Amino acid sequence: MREITYSEALREAIRLAMLKDKNVIMIGEEIGQGYAGVFGVSKGLYDEFGPKRIIDTPIAENTIMGAAIGTSMLGMKPIVEVMFADFISVCFDGVLNQAAKVRFMTNEQYSLNLVVRLPGGEGSGTGPHHSQCLESLFMTIPGLKIANPSNAYDAKGLLTTAISANDPVLFFEHKRLYKTKGNVPEEEYAIPFGKGKVLREGADVTLVALSYMVTVAEQAAEELYQKFGIDTEVIDPRTLVPLDTDIIAASVKKTSRLAVLEETCLRGGIGSEIGSIICEGYMDYLDCPIKKIASRNVPIPMPASLKDEVIPGAGRVVKEIREMF
Amino acid sequence: MKYDENLYLTFLEKMYLIRRFENKVYELAERGLVFGSTHLEVGEEATAVGTLLNINKDDYLIATHRGHGQELLKGTSVRSMMAEMIGKEPGICGGRVGSMHITDASVNNLGAQGIIGASFPISVGVGLGLNLLDIKDKILISFFGDGATNQGNFYESLNMADVWKVPVFFVCVNNLYGMGTHYCKTCNVEIYKKASFFNIKSDAEDGNDVVAVYDKSKELIDYVRSTRSPALLELKTYRTIGHSAFDRHPYRTKEEIEQWKRLDPIKQIEDKILKGGASQDKIDSVKKHVDKIIEDAAGFALEASYPVYDSLTEQ
Numbered sequence: 001m002r003e004i005t006y007s008e009a010l011r012e013a014i015r016l017a018m019l020k021d022k023n024v025i026m027i028g029e030e031i032g033q034g035y036a037g038v039f040g041v042s043k044g045l046y047d048e049f050g051p052k053r054i055i056d057t058p059i060a061e062n063t064i065m066g067a068a069i070g071t072s073m074l075g076m077k078p079i080v081e082v083m084f085a086d087f088i089s090v091c092f093d094g095v096l097n098q099a100a101k102v103r104f105m106t107n108e109q110y111s112l113n114l115v116v117r118l119p120g121g122e123g124s125g126t127g128p129h130h131s132q133c134l135e136s137l138f139m140t141i142p143g144l145k146i147a148n149p150s151n152a153y154d155a156k157g158l159l160t161t162a163i164s165a166n167d168p169v170l171f172f173e174h175k176r177l178y179k180t181k182g183n184v185p186e187e188e189y190a191i192p193f194g195k196g197k198v199l200r201e202g203a204d205v206t207l208v209a210l211s212y213m214v215t216v217a218e219q220a221a222e223e224l225y226q227k228f229g230i231d232t233e234v235i236d237p238r239t240l241v242p243l244d245t246d247i248i249a250a251s252v253k254k255t256s257r258l259a260v261l262e263e264t265c266l267r268g269g270i271g272s273e274i275g276s277i278i279c280e281g282y283m284d285y286l287d288c289p290i291k292k293i294a295s296r297n298v299p300i301p302m303p304a305s306l307k308d309e310v311i312p313g314a315g316r317v318v319k320e321i322r323e324m325f
Numbered sequence: 326m327k328y329d330e331n332l333y334l335t336f337l338e339k340m341y342l343i344r345r346f347e348n349k350v351y352e353l354a355e356r357g358l359v360f361g362s363t364h365l366e367v368g369e370e371a372t373a374v375g376t377l378l379n380i381n382k383d384d385y386l387i388a389t390h391r392g393h394g395q396e397l398l399k400g401t402s403v404r405s406m407m408a409e410m411i412g413k414e415p416g417i418c419g420g421r422v423g424s425m426h427i428t429d430a431s432v433n434n435l436g437a438q439g440i441i442g443a444s445f446p447i448s449v450g451v452g453l454g455l456n457l458l459d460i461k462d463k464i465l466i467s468f469f470g471d472g473a474t475n476q477g478n479f480y481e482s483l484n485m486a487d488v489w490k491v492p493v494f495f496v497c498v499n500n501l502y503g504m505g506t507h508y509c510k511t512c513n514v515e516i517y518k519k520a521s522f523f524n525i526k527s528d529a530e531d532g533n534d535v536v537a538v539y540d541k542s543k544e545l546i547d548y549v550r551s552t553r554s555p556a557l558l559e560l561k562t563y564r565t566i567g568h569s570a571f572d573r574h575p576y577r578t579k580e581e582i583e584q585w586k587r588l589d590p591i592k593q594i595e596d597k598i599l600k601g602g603a604s605q606d607k608i609d610s611v612k613k614h615v616d617k618i619i620e621d622a623a624g625f626a627l628e629a630s631y632p633v634y635d636s637l638t639e640q
Binding site for chain 1: 417418419421422426428429430435436438439440443445446447448449450451452453454455457458460477478481482484485488637639640
């Protein structure tokens with residue numbers, strides 16, 4: 001199968017959906033005539049579909065979110081690009097109080113097809129306003145779905161599902177993944193939400209990771225096996241909401257140890273949520289306390305000397321998992 | 326406009342419907358049947374009636390948290406509105422959300438937000454959608470209060486409404502107070518002038534004179550329909566009751582309230598009808614008809630059941 005980048009895979013999902021359904025549109029800053037997306041995801045789409053499908057906006061995130069909610073209420077399927085995930089703060093009211101609650105508040109008279117694409121994560125020293133992973137902030141809001149593709153294949157398949165999900169989807173992408181390549185079929189395909197994947201089988205410890213942290217988890221798993229003989233099972237839930245609890249629980253029953261690796265902050269994070277689910281339902285299977293490996297509770301610094309300490313890398317994952325034995 | 330007995334009687338009927346609806350909700354609130362809060366628009370009836378009688382059933386509406394009149398005039402049944410007020414299952418939103426968030430897809434009422442100013446970006450989005458879908462026979466009427474015009478969203482949205490040329494008729498119900506704070510303490514610029522800064526056609530009108538509201542909104546709605554561009558109308562009015570059903574309005578004087586009560590929009594239209602030559606009997610029979618509708622709706626709502634948890638889906 002051919003190899004394409006994560007960025008190209010996202011573009012293919014958008015392009016195929018736009019060809020199939022004229023109600024699919026893109027809205028965002030610098031997505032059309034200017035940059036074609038600061039990470040190049042919408043490259044070529046403006047030329048192919050024109051200004052009525054690829055809609056450039058001013059720097060006005062409230063307008064972007066409002067435009068998405070309003071067009072969606074009329075039956076369209078908007079895909080929003082928030083230039084950096086961090087900027088979602090500016091349109092947080094639209095996410096929290098409007099989009100997320102439309103289905104409930106209208107007694108299901110209206111529901112939204114609405115994807116918010118969010119380039120997140122630390123990339124190249126972009127500092128505290130352009131580097132955050134914010135997934136855990138949104139887990140607690142009923143009415144939102146959260147997707148976190150970790151590779152090009154998942155990026156295309158999950159985005160295809162997101163575009164017609166009939167609920168608002170926060171689609172967290174990662175800057176370090178845009179240029180990574182993977183095998184991706186040319187035709188359209190959809191990956192269902194709530195179905196995780198075992199990426200590496202192992203007998204000794206379960207390591208759950210999302211998005212770019214899957215790459216880090218796989219590096220750490222290899223080192224743990226080669227150097228220390230620890231056999232790590234790596235699981236990518238692929239979507240945070242809904243969460244595939246079953247795949248994690250089945251693995252914990254086998255390995256009796258759970259670690260959760262994330263780039264979001266340690267406090268109140270994904271590890272806290274997954275950890276508590278496993279504690280509540282599967283405590284008897286655990287041989288040791290659950291390990292939460294996450295970004296430390298400080299804003300993301302600029303220089304490598306600091307950020308590499310804040311964000312978990314393979315070295316820290318190896319060290320922390322070894323402590324479980 | 327020249328005197329037109331049928332139209333003037335319709336003005337009366339619709340304004341009286343809102344008045345009676347609001348008074349009934351107040352009564353239910355005093356009996357402890359309205360949970361939380363409800364925002365009534367007694368005194369402001371001409372703003373909803375004068376504008377919405379120029380709006381078609383399949384035009385879109387975005388109402389405010391003080392929007393019962395707007396929602397009734399758009400065509401939602403009085404029974405399902407009343408049931409929603411007291412959280413009953415046959416309410417228009419299943420009794421889930423109550424007074425502030427009436428949505429009715431069957432009459433293209435897209436709902437009302439509890440966050441002041443949140444409706445502006447969505448209104449621009451609906452207008453954008455009408456343009457993108459090439460729907461040329463519908464517009465959006467989007468209501469808001471004076472208090473909302475000091476939110477940043479207002480300015481961002483006016484700018485985009487102009488840039489995208491959206492077919493949206495913005496209607497400001499300026500009742501002078503954001504909760505208990507007078508507009509003059511919050512801004513030195515008149516509201517309709519804020520829109521003209523963004524090249525949006527805008528005007529102000531006496532919001533207690535339903536005939537004037539009808540004529541002015543007809544002119545602006547025709548403009549929005551024909552040019553597919555936004556317009557904004559500021560209607561100066563007054564709520565003669567509190568901000569919410571439980572507000573005893575300590576922030577304003579009795580004299581001020583009495584002064585506005587003398588400008589009551591229903592009293593004004595009754596005077597005009599009588600002057601036009603119609604009999605008091607005709608006015609009384611219109612009111613009697615409305616009284617029956619309200620009593621029927623209240624009876625229906627009171628007898629209905631509360632929704633059960635099984636009707637919700639975990640998300």
